[in-house]
Amino acid sequence: MTETRLDRALQSELKILQDEGRAKPPERIITAYHPPENDLGPRYSLEGENRRFLRMSSNSYLSLSNHPLLIARADNATHACGVGPGAVRFIDGTFSYHVALEERIARFVGKEAAKIFNSAYTANCGLALSIGGKATQWIGDQLNHNSIIRGMRIAGVPSGNKSIYAHNDVEDLQRCLEAVGGDITRVVVIFDGIFSMRGDYAPIDKILAITDRYSDKFTDGVITVVDDSHGIGAYGATGRGTPEFSGGTPDIIIGTFGKAFGVNGGFIAGSGTVVEAVRQRADTYIYTNPLSVADCAAATTALDICDSAEGLQRLDNLRQRTRQFREGLEKLGFETIPGPHPVVPLLVRDTAKTHALVKRLFAAGILVVGLTFPVVPKGDETIRFQVNAAHTEADIDLVLEVLARTQ
Numbered sequence: 001m002t003e004t005r006l007d008r009a010l011q012s013e014l015k016i017l018q019d020e021g022r023a024k025p026p027e028r029i030i031t032a033y034h035p036p037e038n039d040l041g042p043r044y045s046l047e048g049e050n051r052r053f054l055r056m057s058s059n060s061y062l063s064l065s066n067h068p069l070l071i072a073r074a075d076n077a078t079h080a081c082g083v084g085p086g087a088v089r090f091i092d093g094t095f096s097y098h099v100a101l102e103e104r105i106a107r108f109v110g111k112e113a114a115k116i117f118n119s120a121y122t123a124n125c126g127l128a129l130s131i132g133g134k135a136t137q138w139i140g141d142q143l144n145h146n147s148i149i150r151g152m153r154i155a156g157v158p159s160g161n162k163s164i165y166a167h168n169d170v171e172d173l174q175r176c177l178e179a180v181g182g183d184i185t186r187v188v189v190i191f192d193g194i195f196s197m198r199g200d201y202a203p204i205d206k207i208l209a210i211t212d213r214y215s216d217k218f219t220d221g222v223i224t225v226v227d228d229s230h231g232i233g234a235y236g237a238t239g240r241g242t243p244e245f246s247g248g249t250p251d252i253i254i255g256t257f258g259k260a261f262g263v264n265g266g267f268i269a270g271s272g273t274v275v276e277a278v279r280q281r282a283d284t285y286i287y288t289n290p291l292s293v294a295d296c297a298a299a300t301t302a303l304d305i306c307d308s309a310e311g312l313q314r315l316d317n318l319r320q321r322t323r324q325f326r327e328g329l330e331k332l333g334f335e336t337i338p339g340p341h342p343v344v345p346l347l348v349r350d351t352a353k354t355h356a357l358v359k360r361l362f363a364a365g366i367l368v369v370g371l372t373f374p375v376v377p378k379g380d381e382t383i384r385f386q387v388n389a390a391h392t393e394a395d396i397d398l399v400l401e402v403l404a405r406t407q
């Protein structure tokens, strides 16, 4: 293939990313899943490697991706309706599996209705396109996920209509509410439930106590939105996520089926009217094919499992293994951010040391991800460990032993 002028221009732009240390390394390619054996959890094969690896950086908190029932239900749905929807939803692409998943997730999170998206990313973009207007002020946590921030940019929210409060700082949130201009009729306060790089959580009860106080100041009130992509399914006594854990339910809940539930896809849940506004206005819903019926059937099954004795058992194991890992790290003297969530950051605070530790773990057959600038601020370089329900006591001991040898 001949190299075009565009290719050459892009190459020099990509080189700048390399030179600034901002380019992402090549992706490792997983080629096979190996089920649990004896006292060890699942292992994975990688292209170019003749051994098996323990995955400590997957979001699949309940470890349901390879569950035989999810696979069987996905297969049945595919046999019944095919592999692709053939159209966008409003034209000719809505199948009973889409509707069933919407009803099931709405019931799961305790809302009137829900709309499903291809991902939580596109759900966030869709929400920003659906519920705001010229007289809307958006107020968000400083560490909100990229999809919330990008969603507002895509929706063209002017900078004057956006305010940011310091991470989890409800007094600063109050300052933002106090500063909202007189021409604003609607305020949206939006935040992550679990902050994915840190594993800490939004104090939803305190946030709601503040927003309630300001609601009557604006014609349409103060609407609260949580993106609980890392919380739903993995957090709270019955897996209802950060609202359950911190004791408060925002007006709108956004989440993903691609993390704790082990499948794919996102959703927005709220009142029937909010969800209808989303269906009418969210371009990332309207103009794109929906999830496959296989994804929907698998995700619906994952929700059913989460609500069963098996689900509670998985959640319990997830909590126990997370506790084991966090206590082990503390005993070894590593710095972390405390809390009960299975995202466990190990703060290394140095780029070279982070890369070296990731390499040592890889050599010992453990897959983790090192987060360095610009994904995290300089000085906050971290290895993000993620515990899941299929990890065994022996798996966690192994990781701690390897870490102990690096001390």
Ligand SMILES: Cc1ncc(COP(=O)(O)O)c(C=O)c1O
Pocket (backbone or CB within 6 Å): 118, 119, 120, 121, 122, 145, 147, 192, 194, 196, 227, 228, 229, 230, 255, 256, 257, 258, 265, 266
């Ligand atoms: C808070 C938050 N929102 C959205 C997403 C995106 O989820 P999805 O993979 O379903 O697009 C993530 C995933 O990293 C996340 O952490």
